[in-house]
Amino acid sequence: MASRPPGATVFDDFEDFTVWNPGTDQGTRAIDDLEGVGWAGRDTLLAFSPERQRLEYYDSVTGTLVEGDLPPTADHAWPSGDGRRLYVGFASGEVWTVDTASRRQVGPTIRAGGLPASVSATLNGAQVVVTAYEPDGPVTSVYDGVTGRELRQGMRGTTLSSVSAEGTLVGVIGGQITRYDFDTLAPVATFAAARGEVNSRQFSRDGAVVLATSNDQTVSLYDVASGTRLGDPIPTAAPFIVPGFLHPGGQSIAITSREGVAIWDLQPSHLLDAACRIAGRNLTRTEWTTYLGHLGPYRNTC
Numbered sequence: 001m002a003s004r005p006p007g008a009t010v011f012d013d014f015e016d017f018t019v020w021n022p023g024t025d026q027g028t029r030a031i032d033d034l035e036g037v038g039w040a041g042r043d044t045l046l047a048f049s050p051e052r053q054r055l056e057y058y059d060s061v062t063g064t065l066v067e068g069d070l071p072p073t074a075d076h077a078w079p080s081g082d083g084r085r086l087y088v089g090f091a092s093g094e095v096w097t098v099d100t101a102s103r104r105q106v107g108p109t110i111r112a113g114g115l116p117a118s119v120s121a122t123l124n125g126a127q128v129v130v131t132a133y134e135p136d137g138p139v140t141s142v143y144d145g146v147t148g149r150e151l152r153q154g155m156r157g158t159t160l161s162s163v164s165a166e167g168t169l170v171g172v173i174g175g176q177i178t179r180y181d182f183d184t185l186a187p188v189a190t191f192a193a194a195r196g197e198v199n200s201r202q203f204s205r206d207g208a209v210v211l212a213t214s215n216d217q218t219v220s221l222y223d224v225a226s227g228t229r230l231g232d233p234i235p236t237a238a239p240f241i242v243p244g245f246l247h248p249g250g251q252s253i254a255i256t257s258r259e260g261v262a263i264w265d266l267q268p269s270h271l272l273d274a275a276c277r278i279a280g281r282n283l284t285r286t287e288w289t290t291y292l293g294h295l296g297p298y299r300n301t302c
Contacts, residue, residue, distance in 0.1 A: 019045075019060050022254065022263055034058075041100030042083045046070075057103050068103025078119045081165055081205060081248065085125050089116030095130055097145070108148025113139060121145060123165040131161045131171070140171060140185070154185035160198065164207030168224055172198040177212055179227065191222050192229045200242045204250030211246035211253065219244035219255060221266070234264065276302035 033051065040046035044066065045058045055070040055077075070077075070088060078087045079100070086098040095110040107125070112132035121128045125145040131138055140155035155161065158171035158178075167182040175194040178187050196216025203210050209230070212220045218233035236243035237258040244255045253264040265271070281302065283291075288298045 020261070022261065038077065039079055039083075040077065040086050040098075040103075041079065044100060044103070046077055046086070048072075066103070070098075075115065080121055080125060081203065082124075085121070087119040087121070087128065089119060089130075091115050093132060095119055095128070097125065097128075107146065110143045110148045112141065118160045118162065120161065120163045122163055122167050127151065127163075127167075129161050129163045129169065131155075131158060142182075142185070152183075152185060155180060160201065162201040162203060162210070164203040164210075164224075165205065166207045168203070168207045170201055170210060170224075172201065172212075174198070175214060177201070177210075177222070179224070189227045191227045192220075194218065194220055194233065202246040204246060205248045206250065209246075209250050211244065213243050217243050219253065221246075221253070272301070 034047040034049060037045055037047040039060075040057060043060050045060050046055060047058060048054070049056050054072050055074055057066045057068045058064065059066050073090055074088050075091050076089045078089075079085070080087070084100055086100050088096040088098055090096075093112040093114055093116070095112060095116055096105050097107040097110075098104065099106045110128060110130060112130045114132040114134040116130050116132045117138060118131045119128065122145075128143045128145045129140065130143060131140040137157060138159050139153060140158050140161045141153040142151045143149065144151055155171055158173055160172040161169065163169045163182065169180045169182045169185075170191075171178050171180055174197050177191040177193070177198060179189045179191070180186065181188050191212075194212060194214040194216065195218065196214040198212050198214045200213045201210055203224075208224060210222050210224055212222065214220070217236045219236060220233045221230045222228065223230055234244070234253070234255060236256050241256070244253050246253055251265070251267050253266060255262045255264055279302070282300045285298050288301075
């Protein structure tokens with residue numbers, strides 16, 4: 001967690017970073033005199049030290065500096081879904097793969113055609129998807145995670161991309177999210193558009209749902225298979241930043257609010273219980289036919 005000073009107008013203008021435990025609703029570690037703090041593995045943070053002018057790793061529990069650092073020319077870093085790798089992009093188009101346990105570069109250096117805007121990977125980093133801003137615009141390519149060789153290219157104009165561990169690929173243009181065939185990079189389906197430009201896409205660990213956050217300060221959750229938005233967009237209070245984060249298990253969302261961070265419960269059984277408490281009755285047969293008829297014959301819902 002971090003606070004933004006009054007009058008801030010840029011996305012990365014934060015202060016007073018704190019590691020927070022949402023289970024106990026308590027801060028576990030205050031982080032002073034660092035900038036751009038983010039996760040670089042399960043128990044490790046990556047931050048820029050203004051004093052030493054370099055990116056460094058810190059233990060998230062003790063706050064102490066740990067071995068390993070990155071060049072100050074590193075532009076951005078994206079942790080893998082399982083937290084075992086960190087993909088580090090440079091303005092030159094290079095993308096490093098860093099092992100988060102040893103904090104050392106492993107594997108090949110991927111060479112994209114411009115500044116990387118998003119990097120994600122399939123299970124165990126087998127294939128890496130990079131969207132990079134080349135002179136003629138953004139291009140999304142798929143690379144071999146072992147050799148660094150470019151395997152396929154074809155998604156032009158997509159400004160951001162994300163791939164799930166199992167190879168479900170989505171790309172963003174403005175507020176529109178499109179699912180692509182991972183083998184051909186051909187568009188397959190589109191999701192209901194967000195009102196504002198999408199600024200992050202986050203898959204659940206099993207790839208069943210994807211969270212999209214947008215610059216209109218809303219958060220939307222989608223069923224990947226059908227492209228259906230699950231519920232209405234959730235309003236937040238998060239100007240200039242990513243307003244929400246999906247738990248890897250897909251069971252909750254952390255939402256930025258004016259009062260702090262709110263945890264939204266997504267467990268299906270809990271949602272069903274809540275809906276029944278609010279409605280106080282079962283669905284009618286007409287409602288079942290309209291909304292759930294494709295699932296099978298009518299039955300009591302509560």
